Amino acid sequence: MIGRLNHVAIAVPDLAAATAKYRDLLGARVTAPQPLPEHGVTVVFVELENSKLELMTPLGENSPIAGFLEKNPNGGVHHLCFEVNDLLSAAETLTAAGARVLGDGRPRIGAHGRPVLFLHPKDFDGTLIELEEVKPELLSA
Ligand code: CO
Numbered sequence: 001m002i003g004r005l006n007h008v009a010i011a012v013p014d015l016a017a018a019t020a021k022y023r024d025l026l027g028a029r030v031t032a033p034q035p036l037p038e039h040g041v042t043v044v045f046v047e048l049e050n051s052k053l054e055l056m057t058p059l060g061e062n063s064p065i066a067g068f069l070e071k072n073p074n075g076g077v078h079h080l081c082f083e084v085n086d087l088l089s090a091a092e093t094l095t096a097a098g099a100r101v102l103g104d105g106r107p108r109i110g111a112h113g114r115p116v117l118f119l120h121p122k123d124f125d126g127t128l129i130e131l132e133e134v135k136p137e138l139l140s141a
Helices: 015-025 066-071 087-096
Strands: 005-011 034-036 041-047 052-058 076-084 115-119 129-133
Touching: 005 129, 015 041, 015 052, 087 115, 087 129
Parallel strands: 005 052, 076 129
Antiparallel strands: 005 076, 034 041, 041 052, 115 129
16 A cells, blocks of 8 residues: 655754754755645755655644644654555545544645645554555656
């Protein structure tokens, strides 16, 4: 069902400081900050050879990661995102197996403009899992 690791998302209290660490200390390529008001976060992508990191910090009121940062004031790994080529069929298989899809259970458009859904961390060893639909022709070998 799952293909490559699309990204690891890390919630950070200070996006500029986190970006500088990856860029200046670790020597990684980073993007400019992208405010995503509809998702309540500002993100910077750290582009690695085989995947990417998504550094996220809260944007606006009611950010979905505000609670996470309250519990983890220094930041922390927030979720892993795996690519799938058929999100609806993945959701059906998972739901039939008893895994909980967050929200109303339906895919929504995620931070990269592609359909995503999130799986309950209690069903996946304490890890929030995001599945992102990537058309087969876009899947990397
Ligand atoms: Co994500």
